[in-house]
Amino acid sequence: MPTTRLLIEYDGTDFRGWQIQPEGPTVQGAIEDALAVALRHPVAVVGSGRTDTGVHARGQVAHFVTEAAVDAFRLKASLNGLLPPSIAVLAVAPAPDGFHARYDARRRRYVYHAATEPRALDRRTRVHLWPAPDVDAMNEAARRLVGRHDFSSFCRTKSETTNRVCTVRLARWGPGARPGDFDFEVEADRFLHGMVRGIVGTLVEVGRGRRSPSDVADVLAARDRRAAGPAAPPHGLVLDRVEYDAPPA
Amino acid sequence: MPTTRLLIEYDGTDFRGWQIQPEGPTVQGAIEDALAVALRHPVAVVGSGRTDTGVHARGQVAHFVTEAAVDAFRLKASLNGLLPPSIAVLAVAPAPDGFHARYDARRRRYVYHAATEPRALDRRTRVHLWPAPDVDAMNEAARRLVGRHDFSSFCRTKSETTNRVCTVRLARWGPGARPGDFDFEVEADRFLHGMVRGIVGTLVEVGRGRRSPSDVADVLAARDRRAAGPAAPPHGLVLDRVEYDAPPA
Known part of the structure; x- marks a missing residue:
């Protein structure tokens, strides 16, 4: 399945960490919400690892899988327009089939x-x-x-x-x-x-x-x-x- | 008159600039308020120059004059405790008599x-x-x-x-x-x-x-x-x- 890799910066001050959870806004949740709008269908985003409440990232890596055609240049601009200013997508790029942001991190x-x-x-x-x-x-x-x-x-x-x-x-x-x-x-x-x-x-x-x-x-x-x-x-x-x-x- | 020099950092996001004015919080106003508490009497603070609404500083210099004894070390700690976190006093030091933060800046x-x-x-x-x-x-x-x-x-x-x-x-x-x-x-x-x-x-x-x-x-x-x-x-x-x-x- 076509896999896309994201490079993400975030100010963790206002988030309950990376990983989606019921108690408050999370970075993963904000990115899934923006991707659902940009791609017009929901996708699951997998990060290289969770970060705790209040922890920041300059180089978090995540991936998602979709059959939809992804124009990396346009998707990056769309995501940065949709996301709150405390999250910035620094890069969007196609990844090899089967790439996994967590398992493949060295x-x-x-x-x-x-x-x-x-x-x-x-x-x-x-x-x-x-x-x-x-x-x-x-x-x-x-x-x-x-x-x-x-x-x-x-x-x-x-x-x-x-x-x-x-x-x-x-x-x-x-x-x-x-x-x-x-x-x-x-x-x-x-x-x-x-x-x-x-x-x-x-x-x-x-x-x-x-x-x-x-x-x-x-x-x-x-x-x-x-x-x-x-x-x-x-x-x-x-x-x-x-x-x-x-x-x- | 004994003169004291301040070295000041601020995040200008939430201020209507350096100079005191009626329309909103200013950096000069916040520092005068904190000094009035720390010194137990009001003083006028003179900056090297004004900065506009939203502009920041890593090295603003200001001075004030008081007859009260100033313990630079303790005053710095007091000011940083009293000021909002968007203003930090990096240094407090005695200045030569007649020192003027604006006129003497080279x-x-x-x-x-x-x-x-x-x-x-x-x-x-x-x-x-x-x-x-x-x-x-x-x-x-x-x-x-x-x-x-x-x-x-x-x-x-x-x-x-x-x-x-x-x-x-x-x-x-x-x-x-x-x-x-x-x-x-x-x-x-x-x-x-x-x-x-x-x-x-x-x-x-x-x-x-x-x-x-x-x-x-x-x-x-x-x-x-x-x-x-x-x-x-x-x-x-x-x-x-x-x-x-x-x-x-």
Whole structure:
């Protein structure tokens, strides 16, 4: 069946996350609504993964299947006209038959944005962290997360996923765009529910001197959510990129 | 009299510009209200210049004078607690006696943000320009604005300023942070009311092929607002930095 791939940016502030649910507006729901109008028939949209309430995306990937002819250029313009301004479709492209945005994703990249100064223009995507944490200690701790590990200690307890092994390729704090900004980049083959926010919350405790960097190895070994720190606030988190074997749309 | 300097960032979306006026909330008004609470007496705040409704700032400078003792560190924390989240005080510092945020400013820098792709996360500060304009032509035109000129053609007709000569040091389009983003940087000793938006609107007409780059010399020579293009939308414009002989706060 002809498959179409979407590259999507969204400001998660006003959504109950990606995945359709009864309690409020979702990004997936808004996109399905816009596609139903643009294509004149309903389609199901499958994303590379869900994002929680308040979490943003600069590079969410989704697909849908339809027998209708899709003019990618016109569909992109229609969707951007129909969607609320907090969702932008950056690309629409035909995908190989059988392409699946979730199963075929090889690597996901998230960025968590923080700043030691209050921010007015970036306040929806950057968390104020004051006083400045010890970034070297956070990076020493973050290095211990790289590799293939069971991340149960960073997974929401209500998650039903049984395989909790992920391969983290990169986990690093670095300077952001402006003085006082700093960003945490993390890349893995997959992420568990709540994993990035649990990692950030734990690393910030290291940066505050409440844990030592070597604690992180014990947290991983515990395989118990209570061993890790609290979840960092959702609004600093952005799904930055999803990679596939074929070049992304 | 003891003078204190403020460095201020704001999201202009919800304000009727910088300067206090009867029709709605202003940034200057919000800062005076917060200072009156923090200092327990009213003070007048003087900015480096006004910004229009919907225009933002990353580096507005202002000063106030008070006989009360000012603890810069505590005042900054108090102001950020009292102000709405769309205004952030980035620095509070003592200034030399007689320092004046407007009269002593030597150079102002604005950045206008545009993108050829729709944006969700940056939609409050970046204007969607499609199709992509000819950036080389816009830069050829922009170079003709550099130098000391009478900018009457780019000044709002209702402005009462009689001296309309400004010295532009830099006027250049360049790539922004993400593919498809492009930013116009402009620096001058002073700017007239509506000048940056008039320049951007005119340069975009050049980028669309509706004017030639050499037209800009004729527009300057006309000293008539009707000779220039329309004002670009306010939400792409950010007052980026104000420079003084002394290092900024």
